[in-house]
Amino acid sequence: MHIYKVGGAVRDRLLGLPVSDTDWLVVGATVEDMHAKGYRPVGTDFPVFVDPHTGDEYALARTERKSGRGYGGFTFYASPDVTLEEDLIRRDLTINAMAEDEHGKVYDPYHGQDDLEKRLLRHVSPAFAEDPLRVLRVARFTARYAPMGFRIADDTLSLMQQISASGELQALTAERSWKEIQRALMEAQPQVFFQVLDACQALEQMMPELHRGPLCLAALQQAAAHAQPLHVRWACLLGRLAPEQVKAVNKRLKAPRECQELAQLTSQCLTLADSALELPATGLLELLQRFDVYRRPQRFEDFIAACEMTALGDGKAAYPQADHLRSAAAAARAVDAQPLVQAGLTGQALGEALKAERLKALQP
Template sequence: MRIYKVGGAVRDRLLGIPVTDIDWVVVGATTEEMLAKGFRPVGADFPVFLHPKSGEEYALARTERKSGRGYGGFTFHASPEVTLEEDLIRRDLTINAMAEDDQQNLTDPYHGQRDLEARLLRHVSPAFAEDPLRVLRVARFAARYAALGFTVAPQTLELMRQLSESGELEALTPERSWKEISRALMEDQPQVFIEVLRACGALKVLMPEVDALFGVPQPPAHHPEIDTGAHTLSVLQQAALHKQPLTVRWACLLHDLGKGLTPEEEWPRHIAHEFKGLKLIKAVNERFKTPRDCQELAMLVGEYHTHGHRALELKPSTLLELLQSFDVYRRPQRFEEFIAACEMDARGREGLEQRSYPQADYLRGAATAARSIAVQPLLEKGFKGPELGEAIKRERLKALKAYKEQV
């Protein structure tokens, strides 16, 4: 039995960046031997075990063979005869196909270290094209390591293009797709993820609604960058720069989908794009079965982001309707995330990244004013049922009028 550290732990150590997860591969062992040493089995499809003390994953060296469509369409074979090189060749990228023993002696049969130095994301073997999930994974790695100068090797991008055109991407489950998308959006340069998907034709398969934004012009007076797709990528980049959570980043990606539906004869204006985009945002949410908090914020930002930009001009009654839509009384955090998404949208414009966004504090102040209305005094006056609701609304409107006047 020989044990090697593999994959990301080796890659990141060589890059000199913090190692977070460690994966191990065990060569020359059987399931029975692993169990005898106290390892706990967890793998459903192939033998993976948890270390009895550290809890880290140890997998028996294995080979795989394509047997069906999609990410799950593989037959695995694990046995003591499988070599380390045979295990490594089934991995996605050369930089993930290195191993080291307990003395840090490197096993690198597919030149991963060379590609690390060349800053290239390159596939290990033609078998790369058998797994559609790898299109998303490579795009995610491109986003993760973009700051270090990594790019996708042309031959690998071509294989990703072939996968995108093959129909295999449609075989991915929503859960697997969302796992990769959500992780990619939380990288430091998530816009690179979208750029790579677009470069290989995967974006128009997975998110045609986002792909449709490229080449659609906006009024240059408000959007110096003009192109709606370029603007969306800039908004996403700003969200990452400002360390926004996943909910905000997802909303930033989808906020302008309605502009992709504007007839060319109406360009560069996009009248009512907020409402037109809601059915598209809903469709994307359903396609990937996104978590409810991401779904809700994306829909609300899509519908109301222009309200956010015009906050200082809104009538008190419109402002109250906005606050009610977000249920700021019970869910203040969601409104805070809406404000963040609006600010990222405003900053995601060429040359305007550093411009202040006074609407943010104004909206926070409005929410505070509306929340300051106490219910108890109204109950003591005898209001109840629908009448109580109307009385609360009147008092909140009064508070917002006073707030607007003082600001």
């Protein structure tokens, strides 16, 4: 039995980057061997085990064969006779197809270190084209390593275009697609992810609304530069689409509720926020009510952030509407309902009196 570090842990160490997760590959072992050493099996697709003491995952060396459509359409073969080279050749990129033994020796049969030096994302073998998920993964890696000057090899981009043309992307589940999109959105240059998808004709299949509509990549880039959270980045990306388009994208990809809500509201209210300095008190109050700023103040703050990032993406030096909107929200929230209740107002009468007091508070 031989155990190797594989994939990202080797790649990032060679790049001088922090290593957050370590994946291990076990060559020359059986399922029974792993059980005997106390490792717990996880999943059912192929033999992966967890070390109960460290939580690290150990996978038996395996080969795979295409047997159906999509990400899950593979048959796996794990056996002690599967070699290290046979396991590594099934991986996506050469820079992910390296292994390191316990002594620090790097095994690099497919020249991943050369491609690290060349800042090149290159597929390991023609089998790359069998897995449509790799289109998203390579786009995500490009977004991650773009600050270091990485680019996609021409022949790899050509394979990605072939995958897009084959219709295989349609076989990806919404959950699997969103997982990659979510990770890409949190990279240092997430706009690169969508640029790559557009370049290989995948964007028009997966998110046709973005392909045909206004791509707010500059807003997304600003959101990343200002370390905005996931739902704000998502709202920046979709903010200039029509509300019905945002609804369609959210439904297709099954985005988390917080992402869906903020993107939908940003699409509906971005123009209103941009004109906030000219809005009368009634218009301001209507905007605040739509966000339920009394019970959910953070959602309105996130909306302001999305508007501000969009303005910065448009090349504006500042967004004075942000402070105006924050002041309006604070003034409306400061209205105390208690005196009105003590005066005996209830139901609709209380609601109308509260609205009147808030309008007074919003008067210039």
